[in-house]
Amino acid sequence: MATDPLNPLIVQADRSVFLEAFNPRADAARAAIAPFAELVSSPEHLHTYRVSPLSLWNAASTGMTADAMLGALEGHAKFPLPGNVVTDIRELVGRWGRLTLDRFDEALILSAAPGDGPLLSELARHRAVGPLLRERMSDVVYTVDAGARGELKRALMDAGWPVDDRAGYTQGAAFPVTLAPDLTVRDYQREAAQAFYQGGSDTGGSGVVVLAPGAGKTVVGMVAMSLVGQRTLVLTTNRTSVNQWQRELLARTDLTPDDVQEYAPGRPAGRELAPVTLCTYQMLTHRRPGAPAGEEHPHMSLIGAAEWGLIIYDEVHLLPAPVFRLTAGVQARRRLGLTATLVREDGREGDVFALIGPKRYDQPWKTLETQGWIAAATCAEVRLRLPADERPAYAAAPDRQKHRLAAVNPAKRAALRAVLARHPDAPTLVIGSYLDQLDLMAADLEAPLISGKTPQRERERLFQAFREGRLRTLLLSKVGNFALDLPDAEVLVQVSGAFGSRQEEAQRLGRLLRPKADGRAAHFYSLVTRETVEEDHAHHRQLFLAEQGYTYDILDESELSAPGVH
DNA sequence: TACGAGGAAA
């Protein structure tokens, strides 16, 4: 493969990569660089990717070589790669594996590659790394306390030197899990669980699996449980997920209700934890203010309980900081992170890498779509103006109010009706972030709104009516982001969203991806006010989905009244 | 003992 002026990529010296979106070779180039590059902006014609240290290390940990990455860039580039990019990529990728952590009796040893004595000396002087190293055994070996394993990995990651942790795991109590005979595990689910269990260029047993919503991440978790065969702790974001895991585990494995229990703090003293215990992150980190010293976090000891052979972190992209701290203390337990969107807006992806593990497996959402596992979906961004009488107020508003003013643009009410008119019979969800805006729209459409205030019973009733087709349109506040029992829909209109949250956008699209019985496509619309901060936020939100292969049609509000579908 | 309402937290 060689560079060719007709190719779609331009690689710049700062390791950013431009992709001509309309070049006929764009799709192949996108697929080739996706494993080691992340999308940072995607205006219509020219997409920008960045090759970051973390994206390189994630790729390297799956076994991808620097040569393979350079080959992918070169093979789709217009011009020869800048020399420093070649050097940088080789150097950064080469860092993975140069430091290893191994077991040494009761302690650990940090080893550098032969000749890396100076590197080790430099790291020993590093502010965060140095204090965690104990005794220099040789030019390239330090001893480390076993308890410092997590903190050291995190500190080394911050210092720019990810460490390949080969110190292995302590065995949890044996607890075999057999998958139900009628459960068909899809190839990608089995591959994902294997990739977790066996690792890539390292020893495996910890790391993150990224799969689209509806692609069956719980099945990956079950296969992992059957591979490990030890007692398992499953951590989730909320109780609905706890229930879902419990249902699925009972239905699709040989586990009995006694085996699978939600962690209940009030359980009778002396009662054993179930071999498969489910617990929310909030429960784990719950604080009792004013409790006697040492008892402020009554549930934290759960995670350190000796018997777990595997800890599963559901929605691992949402791990709160305290759970990172806890996780640093249990590096000798196998850890599986599951997520649809391994992106965070707080820049803590490095902590996920260091403390849960590298990304072991992912499939672009579009690939699963092609294979028919998730529904095809179109995405459209509808651009609206602010009404003339609102513009002065917007211009005068302080920055921190601008987002809201743009988001609740009154013109969205008419636009929403126009969008709904394009799909007159399709089951439609409308999701927004501002309750008063949603109230107005619910009145316009004469459709019910579910918000956080809606009692559980009422939610169930409305979901049921929607499922049975008695209710065509349902409005949802932010409850719609994560409610797992939300019914399937064909059209989803996002009328407002939180700042630039990529994962919120992705979760919302995910609501549409369950395959439709007749193979019909789903339609996702996002309403955005022109020439306001909302445009910037909207484009940042779209990045993750653009990375997954989705493109957004741009519709002007004037085009909406046109009949038919685009 | 079971529940729902209200408040605090992150």
Added chain:
DNA sequence: GGGCGTTCCTCGTA
């Protein structure tokens, strides 16, 4: 940088 939803606890009512 702010609004919203969730979860937990506590306390009141049956």
